[in-house]
Amino acid sequence: MDKLQRKERVAAIIKILSDNPNKVFSLGYFSDFFGSARSTLSEDISLAKKVVEYLGCGKIETLSGAAGGVKYTPGLSEKLKSEFLNELCEKLSSPDRIIKGGYIYMNDIVFSPDISSKVGTILAAYFIDKNVDYVVTVETKGIPIALMTANALNKPLVIARREVGVTEGSSVSINYVTGSSKKIQRMSLGKRALKKGSRCIFIDDFMKAGGTANGIVELLKEFDCELVGIGVLVEASADKKLVSDYISLLTLDMVDEENGKIKIYPTTNN
Structure with a gap:
């Protein structure tokens, strides 16, 4: 195969790195792959950094030392993030999304690969420095968002279930109380599924009072694992939360069934 030109190598480097987020590749790997000198590849990677920075889609880092190399961390610039979240609020504000009981229809949002991928990328950025071992969620609509977050972090996804199947072997179960309805649930x-002493984050699509998140905290204790972060797409503002340290991207302030109005806006996270 003929050697690639510089612009072709830069495109290939970006493709390889973006397909393997947060995975470190040595310069030797690219040198062998392209049949090019390391000094040449260093210049290629510098150009790749500029392209990613220009597009506002994350960052490419070079790491020094024996275990060094280059890696890509997905992300969205503040401008792109703001535009995306505002567009999402506009979509979710449509009156025809109102469901009886003060809920809004979100299935088309969370099951959209494009939307859930961006949501996962944004959430992952909040936990990139937490040394996460696993992303944990429950078997609800939050799975696509949790999977995309796990992909951005390049970490395994673990799903807590209402009932564990026989193919998963012996299991640990707990009962927990939901924060809003005060019903007893089981997970x-x-x-x-988890190695002892692991650091985990919990990702979900919606948080009302935080009962499920609180249940995850208790479940992880049974595995001697630590919950180091919670991230949700939407939180309800009216309910008092059972957890205090969490990230939400959107805040649902009001669902007025009678007048067909929904008030939802991007959350200001400290």
Whole structure:
């Protein structure tokens, strides 16, 4: 195969790195792959950095030392993030999304690959420095968002279930109380799902009072694991939360069924 030109190598480097977020590739890997000198590849990577920075889609870093190399961390610039979240609020504000009981229809949002991918990228940025081992969620509509967050962090996704199947082996189950309705729920997780002492984040699509998140905290204790972060797409503003340290991207302030109005806006996270 003929050697690639510089612009072709830069495109290929960006493709390889973006397909493997937060994975470190050595210069030797690219040198062998392209049949090019390391000094040449260093210049290529510098150009790739500029392209990613221009597009506002994350960053490419070079790491020094014996275990050094280059990696891509997904992200959105503040401008792109703001535009995306405002567009999402506009979509979710449509009166035809109102469901009886003061809820809004979100299935088309969370199951959209494009939207859930961007949501996962934004959420992952909040936890990139937490040394996360696993992303944890429950078997609800939050799975696509949690999966995209796990992808951006390049970490495994673990799903707590209402009932664990026989293929997962022996399991640990707990009962927890929901924050809003005060109902007793059950969640289970296979004993092989998590390694002892792991650091986890919990990702979900919606938080009302935080009962599920609080249940995850208790479940992780059974595995001697630590919950180091919570991230949700939407939080309800009216309910008192059972958890205090969390990130939400959007805040649902009001659903007026009678007048067909929804008030939702981007959350200001400190």
